[in-house]
Amino acid sequence: MPQSELFDAISVGSKSWLKAAIWRLDQKGEDINESDDWGTTPLAFAVFKGRESLVNLLLAHPDIDVNDYHEYSQDGCGTALEIAINHGHKSIVKRLLAHPDIDVNKTSDDIEANPYTAGSAALHLAAGKGDKPIVELLLSREDIDVNKSDVLGRTPLSYAIERGNKSIEDMIRNAATDNQP
Secondary structure (H helix, E strand, O other), X not given: OHHHHHHHHHHHOOHHHHHHHHHHHHHOOOOOOOOOOOOOOHHHHHHHHOOHHHHHHHHOOOOOOOOOOEOOOOOOOEOHHHHHHHOOOHHHHHHHHHOOXXXXXXXXXXXXXXXXXXXXXXXXXXXXXXXXXXXXXXXXXXXXXXXXXXXXXOOHHHHHHHOOOHHHHHHHHHHHHHOOO
16 A cells, blocks of 8 residues: 555665655556544654655645644644644754745644644744744744634643743734734
């Protein structure tokens, strides 16, 4: 099955094997975004593994869904961007942010999956983790919503305050001020 071959190639980190598996998948007309039994897509798995060259290869595919939400993966719930942030893969975060279809404000309202973070987006996660370089990357985007609330009404600023991270608080406050009309 070509889909499992994608996961095998990613697991061992073989770019040539992944290229061949994608070609076979395309020849059969199968979906590159199809998830495995755990709800993980090849892109999410490559991001989780930190395999940047394989992430780049997958992102180059015309049918890749860069915003696909993973109900369950080795990493928990989230988009490929959130998985990269969660693991501190800054170079992969940069690559995902460069994709023309990326939605930096994508959220899940699945309160059953994780009631504490339901409705949060990438900036919430980065602020909560205290990852200043990734917060800077996200805040550099014109389309970032610094005031986006999760299902509990908390904004990325709230996450930074809860974690006591003054430098990220200041960064978000400044970005919010800069984005006002």
